Amino acid sequence: MSDQHVLLENVSKRFDMRKDSVLALSDVSLSLRRGEFVALIGPSGCGKSTLLRLLADIADPSAGSIRVGGRSPRDARLAHRIGFVFQDPTLLPWRTVLDNVKLPIKIARGRAEHGSASPEELLELVGLGGFENAHPSQLSGGMRQRVAIARALALTPELLLLDEPFGALDEISRQHLNLEMLRIWTETGTTAVLVTHAISEAVLMADRIVVLSPRPGRVTGIVEVDLPRPRTLDLMQTQEFFRLENAVRSALFGTVEATEDPAPLEAHQ
């Protein structure tokens, strides 16, 4: 594929414990198109967060190769091309909201191109205009996670990694933030990978859903989501949305349901 951006080939990750070792990921091969929104879904222990950490060069694969825009994840990270939103906001409490968003720019010290949007504009974009001088302790959990999103976008990453970013939030805030996230992603055009364990969230957000199975983590199915964009909450009421949810569900649990479009079991595209 010509616009292929992220490529994983036969990637495995083994964690060595004291006595034995655990195979967290086994022989994962995936190809992500540039500007694509991909969701990784699976039960806990399926290695979806591990996969994200390999892409961000927080951990090294035990076998296989990963390329991000033609280079290794380490080179992409050192070039400040990877944005990461963690499960927790991980803001620095001694910095104001604005200074937290500016942190990646300060650390890159001009060695990376600035975002098309300024930190102030990014805060506006995530709905926190006017909170520039607040401290994280003054914000709610949802607001803090928005600051973390703005921070991840400060240097216009080519790869945006989202590790269950809204997992700690309630359903209502979560859906609001999901739609905002999609809007921001549309504006930046970066490739995005979202780790989640919520089927509806995956269907709402992604172009493609990669379904992983646990122990060892391996790809058991890929569901193409051909819903129109921009996505809205109304979509969640449609027949098509239910069909896609069921397709993910059957790929997750292996139950054969009456879906005319069963998920393809071929991992590699």
Place this chain on the structure above:
Amino acid sequence: MTMSLSSLSPPVADRSVRSRPAMIGRGRHLVALMIRWLPALLLIIGLLALWEWAGQAGRLPISVPAPSAIGTEFSDSRDMLWFHTAPTLSAAAKGFVAAAVSAFVLGMVVAFRPRLAGPVYQTSVIVSSVPLVALTPVLVLWLDRGDTVRTTVAALAGFFPILVGCVQGFGARDSGREELFLVLSAGTWQRFTSLTLPSSLPYVFAGLKAAAASAVLGAIIAEWSGGGGTRGLGQMMTNALFGFNVPRTWLTIATAAFLAVGAYAIVATAERLVVRWDHDTAGVER
């Protein structure tokens, strides 16, 4: 980018907002402070009154004067007290700064070379375990009877608490923030200045607070054993003691306690000014 996202997204899930006293104004804050300290204040006043009464009634031992006698001694010998306190204070301050700088540098060495944590700690424990009263005469022989000795002893008294604060503070790791700085590709020095140092400040200040009081008392201990020549609060204390001037002895004791508490309070105030993110009660600026 002219979308009105803020209208779309009220802060619905505010369960995690910390209930801090942001709404309490200055005045109510002061009242709350007074209420907190009132019992202690009443207790101290009560004890002083009881003490005074016992003195008036002649029920105190000869070595204990009534509080009013100490007060009279203070107004009589105020100039002498300041004459002797000034060099002690100056030595304590210099010793405190020396202790802070050296402990901070050693703490940084340990932060960048964790293998050295053991040797640095062990050496420091040994040095800090030497009784300062016993050490001072040796130092007087080595150095001189002047200011150097009491400054050194003040520094030794304050060094260990600051070192413990620095080593613990620099070593305190938050795995989430560590990963953040890894993803951001921060260099070693950037990580130290932007992450390690700010997050260590509560620990460092805990050490500094303990050290401030210790440095004052360390300087006085040095003066007891001949450090600092003939001028110093410690000298005034021993002179009064051996001259059987009971009120003056107690005046110097009270002054020493006051200086130690004052040193602690100064560092505590500095901490409140620097470490704002834990006590930030200012409202959200809009």
